Amino acid sequence: MLPHWSRLTFLSVLLLPLAGLFALVVRVRRFAYAQGLLASHAVPVPVIVVGNITAGGSGKTPLVIWLVNWLVAQGMRPGVISRGYGGQARDCVAVRADSAAAEVGDEPLLIHGKTQMPVVVGRDRVAAARTLLAQHPDVNILVSDDGLQHYRLQRQLELAVVDAGTGYGNGLPLPAGPLREPLSRLRRV
Numbered sequence: 001m002l003p004h005w006s007r008l009t010f011l012s013v014l015l016l017p018l019a020g021l022f023a024l025v026v027r028v029r030r031f032a033y034a035q036g037l038l039a040s041h042a043v044p045v046p047v048i049v050v051g052n053i054t055a056g057g058s059g060k061t062p063l064v065i066w067l068v069n070w071l072v073a074q075g076m077r078p079g080v081i082s083r084g085y086g087g088q089a090r091d092c093v094a095v096r097a098d099s100a101a102a103e104v105g106d107e108p109l110l111i112h113g114k115t116q117m118p119v120v121v122g123r124d125r126v127a128a129a130r131t132l133l134a135q136h137p138d139v140n141i142l143v144s145d146d147g148l149q150h151y152r153l154q155r156q157l158e159l160a161v162v163d164a165g166t167g168y169g170n171g172l173p174l175p176a177g178p179l180r181e182p183l184s185r186l187r188r189v
Contacts, residue, residue, distance in 0.1 A: 001056055005169040005178040012176040019176035026173070026181055033151040040154050043129045046141050047155040051148025053185050054178040058163040061107045064145045067159075068115040071141060077117075079139035081128040082108045083146060084121030092122035092131040111145065125153040148189070149180055158189040 004011040032038040050067065052058040064080060071078040084093070087105035095104045095112040104121045112119040118136045122128030125147055133139055144150070148158060162168070169178040 001166050001169055001178055004176070005055075005172075006166065008170050008172075012170055012172060015176035016172070019173040022175070023173040023182065030151065030181075038151070040152050041126045042154040043126070043133060043142065045133065045139060046157070047129070047144055047153060048141065048157045048159065049144045049147040049150075049153075049155045050159045050161065051144075051146050052161045052163075053148065053181045053183070054163070054166075054168060055174060055180060056163075056166075056178060058161045060146055060161050061110060063159065063161055064111055064143055065114045068111070068117050068143055071143075072115070072117070076141050077136075077138050078115075078141045078143055079118040079120070079132045079136055080108070080111050080115070080143045080145055081125055081132055081147070082111070082119065082121050082144070083123055083125070084108050085146070087121060089121055090123070092120055092124070092128050094131075094135060095119040095121060107145065125150045129153060160186055160189040 033040055050060050050064050052060060068078050068080060084105035087103050089103050093104055095108045099109055101109050108119050108121050118132055120128045120132040125144060129142055171177060173179045
């Protein structure tokens with residue numbers, strides 16, 4: 001977490017106008033999806049989204065790995081979609097054991113390695129979900145890694161992860177603080 005995100009500092013105060021603009025854009029965008037002004041898309045299987053409302057790591061990947069393995073133990077056939085943060089893939093790419101982290105991202109590679117379940121990375125989560133389901137028609141549930149703010153993909157369940165060490169930082173929106181969405185968003189996950 002950036003130093004000015006952990007507490008109120010001179011820099012975070014200077015960034016408040018940008019943070020206000022960011023918060024407004026987030027609110028308008030969410031409203032547009034809620035009112036159907038921006039389209040969201042369903043896929044033919046249930047979707048569980050694991051995400052957070054703060055920027056940075058919070059333990060999403062270990063939770064995704066645990067959840068996928070738990071779903072397998074329950075008799076489900078899960079697949080995982082991810083943006084592939086850190087990877088250079090532009091289109092939807094299936095993650096394989098020999099995939100390069102530079103292409104697909106290190107977290108999707110770790111998820112695939114720890115679960116042995118299908119993982120597809122793609123910046124467009126709807127396209128990633130459709131690609132995974134086309135390649136693996138036996139998948140009957142999807143887990144979306146770090147997809148909380150990707151409203152284009154409809155979901156049945158949202159799980160928010162909070163870093164117990166840093167919490168919500170100074171409680172301000174980006175870039176003055178670490179919040180991607182207001183704390184009130186947690187009431188709906």
